[in-house]
Amino acid sequence: MFKRLVLGSLGLAVIAVLGLWILAYRPAIDTIAAPGAGSFLPERIAQGEVLAAAGYCATCHTAAGGAPYAGGYPMETEFGTLYSTNITPDADTGIGQWSEAAFLRAMQQGVSRDGSHHFPAFPYQHFNQVSDEDIGAIYAYLMSLPPVNAPAKAPDIAFPLNLRMLQAGWKLLYFRDDAYGPVTGGSPEWNRGAYLAEGLAHCSACHSPRNGLGAELTGEAERYAGAAIDGWYAPPLKAANTAAVAWSQDELFAYLRNGGTALHGVAVGPMSPVVHAGLARLPEADVRAIAVYFADRFGPAADTATTAAIVARALASGTPVIGQPSPAGEQLYAAACGSCHFNSGPVPALLRVDLGLNSALSASDPSNLLQVILHGVGVEEGLPDVMMPGFAHAFSNDQVVTLAAWLRSQRTSLAPWPDLAARVDALNPPSPPAP
Numbered sequence: 001m002f003k004r005l006v007l008g009s010l011g012l013a014v015i016a017v018l019g020l021w022i023l024a025y026r027p028a029i030d031t032i033a034a035p036g037a038g039s040f041l042p043e044r045i046a047q048g049e050v051l052a053a054a055g056y057c058a059t060c061h062t063a064a065g066g067a068p069y070a071g072g073y074p075m076e077t078e079f080g081t082l083y084s085t086n087i088t089p090d091a092d093t094g095i096g097q098w099s100e101a102a103f104l105r106a107m108q109q110g111v112s113r114d115g116s117h118h119f120p121a122f123p124y125q126h127f128n129q130v131s132d133e134d135i136g137a138i139y140a141y142l143m144s145l146p147p148v149n150a151p152a153k154a155p156d157i158a159f160p161l162n163l164r165m166l167q168a169g170w171k172l173l174y175f176r177d178d179a180y181g182p183v184t185g186g187s188p189e190w191n192r193g194a195y196l197a198e199g200l201a202h203c204s205a206c207h208s209p210r211n212g213l214g215a216e217l218t219g220e221a222e223r224y225a226g227a228a229i230d231g232w233y234a235p236p237l238k239a240a241n242t243a244a245v246a247w248s249q250d251e252l253f254a255y256l257r258n259g260g261t262a263l264h265g266v267a268v269g270p271m272s273p274v275v276h277a278g279l280a281r282l283p284e285a286d287v288r289a290i291a292v293y294f295a296d297r298f299g300p301a302a303d304t305a306t307t308a309a310i311v312a313r314a315l316a317s318g319t320p321v322i323g324q325p326s327p328a329g330e331q332l333y334a335a336a337c338g339s340c341h342f343n344s345g346p347v348p349a350l351l352r353v354d355l356g357l358n359s360a361l362s363a364s365d366p367s368n369l370l371q372v373i374l375h376g377v378g379v380e381e382g383l384p385d386v387m388m389p390g391f392a393h394a395f396s397n398d399q400v401v402t403l404a405a406w407l408r409s410q411r412t413s414l415a416p417w418p419d420l421a422a423r424v425d426a427l428n429p430p431s432p433p434a435p
């Protein structure tokens with residue numbers, strides 16, 4: 001009996017492995033001689049350069065201090081660390097021997113030229129919404145780049161999750177294998193915005209929460225409901241957004257085109273390269289189309305009178321009461337923040353966003369506000385040539401907690417953030433005690 005059980009279990013295991021292999025099998029696509037830049041029309045290469053920027057290809061495929069598109073950029077996941085690959089036309093370590101068909105399959109199906117499956121950190125489940133023509137233009141652009149010899153770094157993921165054939169099972173559960181098509185009833189501008197946002201720009205990849213297997217939650221309640229990412233918070237891109245002033249089409253366009261608005265704040269952290277390295281390359285009409293699409297998801301914006309009243313209350317709430325004892329948070333604010341964020345007089349709208357309006361202060365997650373208090377805003381982030389110093393070396397973590405809690409209580413009517421101290425310590429780990 002025991003022998004039969006063992007043999008039966010082994011037989012089932014063999015059948016399971018064989019079935020998984022059959023499910024995962026994809027044929028390799030033959031190599032080609034690397035096509036030179038002269039193989040493609042200049043206008044097609046130029047189109048691909050813009051589209052590659054809109055898809056943030058360089059952002060994810062360039063390591064700090066490394067050659068553009070040569071890979072090696074680390075991506076932390078709950079399962080371990082993945083590293084982006086070399087997508088320059090190097091014949092040995094890049095995609096120089098890939099045909100356009102192989103590149104198209106990788107982008108739209110998540111399958112490499114050799115038939116192995118990509119991990120879903122590569123957003124092929126969004127790029128399959130992109131047309132063959134646009135992906136072909138990106139291929140032309142990448143093949144026009146200087147080749148860089150940069151071998152791929154192996155993912156730091158424990159067995160058996162590092163087995164690429166398992167990704168076929170993940171795809172069976174979560175991959176939507178369908179190209180984007182115009183939505184009936186949507187205007188051409190709305191449809192263009194949807195095509196860019198859902199495909200190349202893959203906005204929901206950051207702004208939607210994920211399940212335990214790393215797949216985006218796509219239900220109506222979860223989609224674009226906001227998510228933590230890389231120590232920051234990607235806020236909801238829908239009516240559930242808690243910004244003091246509801247996002248309008250014009251505000252969305254100004255933020256995505258310029259990097260900030262007077263009513264919401266500036267693009268920092270992971271959002272900064274989205275605006276300044278990605279969307280900045282798109283024509284203004286395309287950025288406007290994305291704003292139209294998301295304005296529809298947000299729902300009706302506040303009317304002019306309502307917005308004016310909210311702004312007036314925010315400005316009034318920043319006026320200190322002279323002659324009264326100040327709590328510790330207000331003292332920290334006066335010492336470090338008030339000289340720039342005190343708005344009792346005329347406000348240089350694009351230079352000093354009032355904190356009573358800032359979306360980071362009204363968000364359900366304090367990470368964005370804490371990151372800016374700790375590390376500031378660089379001149380390459382947010383609005384052009386405007387910066388803010390960080391206070392990680394001037395404030396203790398307890399003082400950052402005190403300041404953030406005071407701002408939340410005084411400049412919004414929202415509930416306090418829970419576990420604020422733990423979040424500050426996670427973003428700025430305290431130094432270990434001296435031996």
